[in-house]
Amino acid sequence: MQNIAIFGATGSIGGSTLDVLSHYKDRYRVFALTANSRVEELVRLCESHHPRIALVADESKKGKLASALKTRGLTDIEVWAGESDLVRLAALPEVDVAVLAIVGAAGLAPTFSAARAGKRLLLANKESVVCGGALLMNSIREHGAELLPVDSEHNAIFQCLACASEEDRKNARLILTASGGPFRKRMDLTEVTPEDAVAHPTWNMGRKISVDSATLMNKGLEVIEASWLFGFPPDRIDVVIHPQSLIHSMVQYADGCILAQMGAPDMRTPIAYSLGWPKRLDGFAKRVDFAALGSVTFEAPDIQRFPQLGYAYEALRMGGAASIVLNAANEIAVEAFLDRRIRFLDIARACRQMMDSLVLAAPKSLEEVLAADREARIKTREVIAQW
Ligand code: NAD
Ligand code: MG
DSSP states (O other), X not given: OEEEEEETTTSHHHHHHHHHHHTOTTTEEEEEEEESSXXXXXXXXXXXXXXXXXXXXXXXXXXXXXXXXXXXXXXXXXXXXXXXXXXXXXXXXXXXXXEEOOOSGGXXXXXXXXXXXXXXXXXXXXXXXXXXXXXXXXXXXXXTOEEEEOSHHHHHHHHHXXXXXXXXXXXXXXXXXXXXXXXXXXXXXXXXXXXXXXXXXXXXXXXXXXXXXXXXXXXXXXXXXXXHHHTOOGGGEEEEEOTTOOEEEEEEOTTSOEEEEEOOSOTHHHHHHHHHTTSOOOOOSOOOOHHHHOOOOOBOOOTTTOTHHHHHHHXXXXXXXXXXXXXXXXXXXXXXXXXXXXXXXXXXXXXXXXXXXXXXXXXXXXXXXXXXXXXXXXXXXXXXXXX
C-alpha cells in the first residue's frame, strides 16, 4: 500500500488523480489532500476520500477547515495549514508519492521538499521545473528521488526515450506537439476575452494553463521544462502544431526514425502511467479508433501572433534567471488578464518588457529562486499598474 499526497487536490490534475486512485484502492491510499483556499471543495474531497491529513495553504482558513470537518464528523482527519506545512508534508516519512499539481511558482517549495526527501514525484507543476532548473534536477539526483513527468508531452517523451542509449540521446531531437489552442485560426487577438481564452479545444484544464495554451506560453514553458527534464539544449527541441492532440510528443533519432506516443487527450493516462511505472496500470481514457479518426494534421507555430513561445527559447538561451522572470511576468499578467485589468495581447507585452528590463543572476539556492520570482512579480505588478 503506497501513501499518496496530492498537492493541489481541488484542481483539474488533482481531480483526475483522485479519479485514477479510486480504481486502485487496494494499492494506493489517499493520504493527504491540499487546497489553496477553497475549503468547501477540500472538505467535499475529504468526505469521499478520507485522507489522514487535509491541508489548506491559506493559513487564515485553518479554523474554517477544522470546523467544517468537525461538522461532518471527520474529526480523525488532521488539519494542517500554510506554506510551511506544505513543505513539511512533502517530506513526511509516511508519504510515498507526492503528486505536485499546484499551479504556478507556488508549487516550487513543496516540489523541492519532496525531491530532497527522496520521494517519487508525480510532477504536473511545470513552473517549478522552469524556475528550479538545474537546482531541482540536481536535488532529485542527489537525494535519489524519482521524477515522473505528468505533463502529457513530457510523459510522452519519457516513454519515447525509455530505450535510448546515452549516445542515441545525444543525437536525438525532441518534437513537442501543441494543439495550437483556441486562437489557432483567429488572426485578430485584440478583443479576446477571458471566456474565449479559457475555452480550450481539446483539453479541459485549470484557468491559468488554459490561458497559457491560448498564448502558446504553455508550449514555451514546456520547451524549458523538456530541456531540464531530459537534458536537451533548445536547438534540439522543436514544436509542431497538431490540433487533434492525438500524438502527445515525439523523439526523432539520428537515423531519422521517430517514436511517437499517442492516445486520447486525457490526463488520467499520464497520471496512471506515472503512478504505476515501471508497470502499466489499466487506463480509463477512451481508446483511439484510427479508422474513425480521419486525418491528423501538422503545421508550424505562428511566432508572430504568439511571441511568447519565442520568448521561452530566448530565456533558455539567456540562462541566469531569465526563465524565472518570464514565468513570473506571465503569471502576474495572466492573473491581471483574467481579472480584466489588462488585454490579452498585454500578456506578451508584460513578458517582453520584463525580459528586457530585469536581468538577474542565476540563482544558487531555492531561496534565491524564490527571491528572483518575488522581485519579478513586484516589478511586473508595477509595470502593469502604470498601463
Ligand atoms: P488548477 O487551477 O485546476 O488547480 C490548481 C490547484 O493548485 C488547486 O488545487 C489550487 O487550490 C492549488 N493552488 C493554487 N494556488 C495555490 C497556492 N498559492 N498555494 C497552494 N496551492 C495552490 O490547475 P491545473 O490545471 O490542475 O494545473 C496544475 C498544474 O499542472 C499547473 O502547473 C499546470 O501547468 C500543470 N498541468 C496541468 C494540466 C491539465 O490538464 N490541467 C496538464 C499538464 C500540466
Ligand atoms: Mg502539456
